[in-house]
Amino acid sequence: MSDLFASPQDESDYEDGGSRPLADQLRPRSLDEVIGQAHLLGPDGSLSRMLASGRLGSLILWGPPGTGKTTVARLLADRIDYRFEQISAVFSGVADLKKAFERARFERRSGRSTLLFVDEIHRFNRAQQDGFLPVMEDGTVVLVGATTENPSFELNAALMSRSQVLRFQSLAIEDLDQLARRAEELTGAQLPLELEARQTLLTLADGDGRALLGLVEEVLASVREGEVLDAPGLLSVVQRRAPIYDKAQDGHYNLISALHKTVRGSDPDAALYYFARMLDAGEDPLFIARRLIRMAVEDIGLADPQALPQAVAARDAYQMLGSPEGELALAQAVVYLASAPKSNAVYTAFKGAMSVAKSSGSPTPPFVILNAPTKLMKSEGYGEGYIYDHDTPEGFSGQEYFPEAIGRQDFYKPVERGFERELRKRLDYFDRLRASKREGTED
Structure with a gap:
């Protein structure tokens, strides 16, 4: 693998240019020296x-x-x-x-x-x-x-x-390590770090070669002669680099997308990781709470009717407790939603109903389900023939409620997962009752 920055000629380069940042002294001199x-x-x-x-x-x-x-x-x-x-x-x-x-x-x-x-x-x-x-x-x-x-x-x-x-891609850990070795060669000084601390230093750079060289300079300037730092000691010496995250740009959208898709994909561990990444980068926890509520209704729905109350309760708990205590409530909601059975049947049904509602004009509902508060409306047939469902043996009249102009529609299709499995049985039962009552009426 080629080098990100120029190989030093000798240690005098560093001595002569001591006032110049390492990133400038190690700048590549040809495309062949660029790494990553x-x-x-x-x-x-x-x-x-x-x-x-x-x-x-x-x-x-x-x-x-x-x-x-x-x-x-x-x-x-x-x-x-x-x-x-x-x-x-x-x-x-x-x-x-x-x-x-x-x-x-x-x-x-x-x-x-x-x-x-x-x-x-x-x-x-x-x-x-x-x-x-x-x-x-x-x-x-x-x-x-x-x-x-x-x-x-x-x-x-x-x-x-x-x-x-x-x-351009962030530099991998092995690329950053090679860059650190070039800096050691140029300065003539080994980084006074234990192995774990060295890995921590590379991780803190977050894929940024210039940031790594700044951290190297900070370590070399701060550590006393003969001192070797472990990972906690390193963190006490260097300033942690803020994660790459702009709440109005890519970092924001990439991580909320990752959180949403890992919840949808039923991976609580990955979901917790992206949740923690967002908090660590300074995201507003209430923004995350709102998105969790959205996930509960979009991706879980009635497969687990407790998903929405869990998400809403987590938001309320955060509002009551604040940070950091309230963040645990949000973490619990993340795990619950990721572990819940998934269904977008309500989400799909709602989109289908909206599409028909927008494209079908304004057909009048069947007169049978319209109230008749005036004599004129009663004479026009409003409410005539309506069957009060509670008066039937099954608590179900089976009457047709869609406007005649568009006919019966089938929007909601429960999946065979979680509570929706029971809803599927219930709706199948209603369909059979509706069919039998219609046949009885026709006879």
């Missing part, structure tokens, strides 16, 4: 194929922080001998873009192409994003944008259609 993105830069990777063809189109590099997006953009320009220009959407406006485009046009007249790297490109508004289109189309620049946000949500369709999206 083999699906892009390996022999069969997308970028490797693109470079082999001799053609580089505009790109959107999408992925978490510290995975090499900026470095790869710079090295791409070096590989194809393009002038590299970098701007940040956080600090740049329309005037800065115009100046960058003018410089690119000037260089193009001199025979040199420009790779324009735009960091945090999703921060530009729609109109600013449209400003890239003419210079992309006429070849003034090859645009390479970097974003941590899902480009399908954040970038114009026109910009997306002119670019290829490349997904």
Whole structure:
């Protein structure tokens, strides 16, 4: 496996550049030294194929922080001998873009192409994003944008259609370990960590190479001579990196989707894991509570009629107790819902009924079930022939209640799981009674 950052020449590199962050000193010097993105830069990777063809189109590099997006953009320009220009959407406006485009046009007249790297490109508004289109189309620049946000949500369709999206992945533990060894080689110092503590350090980086090197620097600067830290000792020295989670963006939606699907998939252990991930990242527990209530009615329904009361009670318990005590009530609801028998029969029936209601107009219900509070309505036949169900031996009249214009519908189909198995028997019984009463009436 190749290296994420450059191999140090010797320890003097570190001594001479001691004021420079490790991430800067270990920056890769060629694409061959980049680690962790083999699906892009390996022999069969997308970028490797693109470079082999001799053609580089505009790109959107999408992925978490510290995975090499900026470095790869710079090295791409070096590989194809393009002038590299970098701007940040956080600090740049329309005037800065115009100046960058003018410089690119000037260089193009001199025979040199420009790779324009735009960091945090999703921060530009729609109109600013449209400003890239003419210079992309006429070849003034090859645009390479970097974003941590899902480009399908954040970038114009026109910009997306002119670019290829490349997904950068978080660095694996083995990649981070190799990076830590490169840092040790450069500094000439072994990390004073027990094996478990070293694994904890790698985990704390959360797939971010730049964050790992910051943690390495923190450890080397903080530990006394001769001291070797265990895992708890490490956590007392370094600042824990916050999990990647933006409550308005991908992290939020990815984890709530994972929680919902693991509950639906009857895996309480996985559901608890994603529930804990969301709490750890700072998600509002009441948002989770609302989603649990939704899961109870969408995915469990009447297969377990206690699922909804459990979810509602967990929300109420959290509101009463607050955090962290109330979180246990939510955890109990997560386990209960994941363990419950599943049915979406009510959910499906409701969607079917809504579809018919929207498409069938406003047919009048059968007169037999309409009240007749006035003489005129009674003379028109309102309520005539209605059978009071409690007056029948079975407590069931079997009368037809759907409007004649649409006829009888069959929306609710209980599954053979949990309590709905009993409901299926009950509804089958009513169907048989309805049929026999209809036959008796016809006779």
